[in-house]
Amino acid sequence: MPARAYTQTKRADATERTRRAILDAAQHLFREERELDFSLEQVAGRAGCSTRSIIRHFGSRQGLIEAALADAAAAVADERRVKPGDVEGAIRALVDHYELLGDDVIRWLGSAEHYPVVQRVVETGTRMHLEWVDEVFGPDLGPLTAASRRRRRAVLASITDVHFWNLLRRREGLGRGATEQAILDLVR
Numbered sequence: 001m002p003a004r005a006y007t008q009t010k011r012a013d014a015t016e017r018t019r020r021a022i023l024d025a026a027q028h029l030f031r032e033e034r035e036l037d038f039s040l041e042q043v044a045g046r047a048g049c050s051t052r053s054i055i056r057h058f059g060s061r062q063g064l065i066e067a068a069l070a071d072a073a074a075a076v077a078d079e080r081r082v083k084p085g086d087v088e089g090a091i092r093a094l095v096d097h098y099e100l101l102g103d104d105v106i107r108w109l110g111s112a113e114h115y116p117v118v119q120r121v122v123e124t125g126t127r128m129h130l131e132w133v134d135e136v137f138g139p140d141l142g143p144l145t146a147a148s149r150r151r152r153r154a155v156l157a158s159i160t161d162v163h164f165w166n167l168l169r170r171r172e173g174l175g176r177g178a179t180e181q182a183i184l185d186l187v188r
Contacts, residue, residue, distance in 0.1 A: 019057050021047040026068035031104050040064070069121050073128065076101075080132055087187060090136040091160070095180040098165040105162045133157045159186045 025046035029038040040051040040061055047054075058064040079097050082089040098105075105125070112119045133156050134141075141149045158164065160183060168179040 018047070018049055018053055022049060022054055022057060022064065023068050023071045026064055027072055030068065065117055069117065069124075073121075073124055076125075077128060077132075082136065084135050085139040087136065088184065090132075091180055091184045091187060094132075094160055095165065095176065095183065098162055098169075099176055102162050102165050102169070106166050109162075129161065130157055133160065156187065159183060 022043060025043045026038070028046065029042055040054050043064065044051045044054055054064055058067050076097065080090070080093050082093055108118055109122055112122045130153075133153055137153070137156050141152055144152060164183070165179060168174045168182055169176070174182065
């Protein structure tokens with residue numbers, strides 16, 4: 001009996017590795033191609049599997065796209081997660097995230113009106129950013145009146161938004177550390 005359990009565990013591990021490789025391949029192609037027009041053959045080639053494996057895991061190309069975008073959103077949430085009230089850690093994690101994907105996000109924002117799935121990604125990202133603001137700054141926002149809390153939340157969401165990072169890094173040419181410090185100064 002133990003040999004069978006071991007075999008099933010190995011099979012489950014292999015299945016998960018294939019699934020992960022497919023998701024990673026789709027996400028890399030999304031970043032490289034700058035659109036969602038990649039083929040299942042491209043994903044399969046990059047993932048080292050067959051298109052049949054992709055269909056088995058995700059049902060369709062659309063299913064793969066949806067799963068890859070959901071997986072990427074979960075990874076972003078994990079990367080940006082800090083203890084509520086840890087403002088310095090939150091801004092550091094935020095800038096780290098923008099350094100890694102900020103230019104891609106800016107590009108996606110520009111193409112959202114042409115691609116419904118990208119529009120959904122943008123909407124999800126906006127919602128996640130507001131939830132992040134609520135989580136990180138919640139301890140400071142709690143005692144405020146409703147109107148003051150709404151205004152403060154809007155300001156915090158704006159100065160921690162990828163557009164603001166883009167202005168500091170790309171337009172103004174600030175370095176990574178100076179950008180982090182500028183955002184932190186404004187947050188404080």
